[in-house]
Amino acid sequence: MMNLIKKYNIEQNSNSQQSFEPLLFIPGLWVNGKYYWLQDCTEKVIYDEEMTIKVKHEQIHSKIRVSSIFVSNHGNQMKEIKVLAMHHFSNIGKDHLTFVSPLDNRIFHHANKQVYLVNAHYQRVGLTEYTAMPLWNVYTDQIWSSLQTGTLKYQPLAKDPAASVFALKMTIQPHETGKMNTWTINGTNKNELITMEQALMKNTLAFPFEK
Helix, strand or coil: CHHHHHHCCCCCCCCCCCCCCCEEEEEEEEECCEEEECCCCCEEEEHHHCEEEEEEEEEEECCEEEEEEEEEECCCCCEEEEEEEEEEECCCCCCCEEEEECCCCEEEEEECCEEEEEEEEECCECCCCEEEEEHHHCCCHHHEEECCCCEECCCCEEECCEEEEEEEEEEECCCCEEEEEEEEEEECCHHHHHHHHHHHHHCCCCCCCCC
16 A cells, blocks of 8 residues: 555655645434534533444544544444434635545545545445535535435535535444444545545555454
């Protein structure tokens, strides 16, 4: 992977976060017809559901960030949930484009000649449910086709202030913890991003929080 990364002049620098600062990541959780976002925090206790959600970030390279979401079930009943992930640019401006690609099973964000790829997996299953929405809708019920079943309202494209949201199903047994990995890669074009992602997936050290 290192040789491929060097090909794109990606220098590993743990002190540099600039490549990823413009694209914000907000994790969330849907459970029993309700949803919760972790804004400005990396851990949240959901007392009514006897659950906690915790997020860890790892800047693997200057253009690659991996985030791990841990969901713990502290109750005595199995939980059928959906882990949510929202991404949007920190600066609200024009010429922003967010779209989901069913053909690629990935999400892309465009701004200022830069492209960001968003992807994830849980137990080796990738993205199957996602949407792109105007930014003013994403913290409301407008993202849902059915809030009761936790089904996102599918919209493939949104321009200017916009965000992407994806949902991954997770079953958590009593007193167990489930984990999902998601990653963001930035570059100048789609082919570069996919090539970098393929190298990332071949690297056994890419996900530092695996048990």
